Amino acid sequence: MDIAIIGPGRVGTALAQALGMAGHSVTMGGRDPGATRYVDLRDTGIDVLPIPMASRKAEVIITAASPAATQAVSAALGNLEGKVLIDAMNSIMARAEPYATTTEALMAWTNCTDIVKCFNCTGFENILEPGFGHVSADMFMAGDSEKAKDVARILALDMGFSEVYDIGGSSKFQLLEQFALFWVTLAQGKNGIGRDMAFKVIRRDRTSEGTGAE
Numbered sequence: 001m002d003i004a005i006i007g008p009g010r011v012g013t014a015l016a017q018a019l020g021m022a023g024h025s026v027t028m029g030g031r032d033p034g035a036t037r038y039v040d041l042r043d044t045g046i047d048v049l050p051i052p053m054a055s056r057k058a059e060v061i062i063t064a065a066s067p068a069a070t071q072a073v074s075a076a077l078g079n080l081e082g083k084v085l086i087d088a089m090n091s092i093m094a095r096a097e098p099y100a101t102t103t104e105a106l107m108a109w110t111n112c113t114d115i116v117k118c119f120n121c122t123g124f125e126n127i128l129e130p131g132f133g134h135v136s137a138d139m140f141m142a143g144d145s146e147k148a149k150d151v152a153r154i155l156a157l158d159m160g161f162s163e164v165y166d167i168g169g170s171s172k173f174q175l176l177e178q179f180a181l182f183w184v185t186l187a188q189g190k191n192g193i194g195r196d197m198a199f200k201v202i203r204r205d206r207t208s209e210g211t212g213a214e
């Protein structure tokens, strides 16, 4: 897929590298594309363009900027008709006022109808490397657009996530941001266990012999 990632920070860079390695065509959209701080990114073969230009040429756009920049980013994205927008941001450090989540703000401030929240609830390290020995982390998403969810699922699986769980519609955006905060707290809170961890759902197969309820 032709993908633009907006916000060349930690998450944006991890997404760009992971999706590039998975064979997708990735361009980065930044507010200051000529900046020397993007040299390392360019060295990995990823071009940094002004946000409107990156957005225009992409079929899928992933937002990974600071939450306080949501309105500026929305304006810079231009016409998103026919495109899928995946929001990887969280309102943890700041909010896209007056909205509770960055994804609700993007729904209000862009004309995109195919929006999904995904890739927001794990550390950027896991986006780059979802494998943990012989198992891989799971990914979670929410949104009202089946088209956008189909795209997010394909990309997450291409990146190496094991399962992609659809937790519901746009009413679950806040829950997904809280889930991200839970990850941050578990990683870096008072009793934090460090960032080398991710969420995986384990399920009991009651149809298998010997595991059913007696």
Ligand SMILES: NC(=O)c1ccc[n+]([C@@H]2O[C@H](COP(=O)([O-])OP(=O)(O)OC[C@H]3O[C@@H](n4cnc5c(N)ncnc54)[C@H](OP(=O)(O)O)[C@@H]3O)[C@@H](O)[C@H]2O)c1
Pocket: 006, 007, 008, 009, 010, 011, 012, 030, 031, 032, 064, 065, 066, 067, 069, 072, 073, 088, 089, 090, 091, 092, 093, 119, 120, 121, 122, 123, 124, 125
């Ligand atoms: N860190 C994580 O592990 C993680 C994981 C999942 C989700 N998230 C979420 O992802 C988002 C980004 O986090 P991050 O850790 O990648 O942050 P970061 O490294 O600080 O990067 C933030 C990016 O936002 C861009 N930006 C800031 N203001 C902008 C504006 N007005 N217009 C356009 N771009 C602007 C910055 O661009 P410049 O380079 O031009 O400054 C920078 O590239 C946050 O919402 C965060 O909650 C973070």
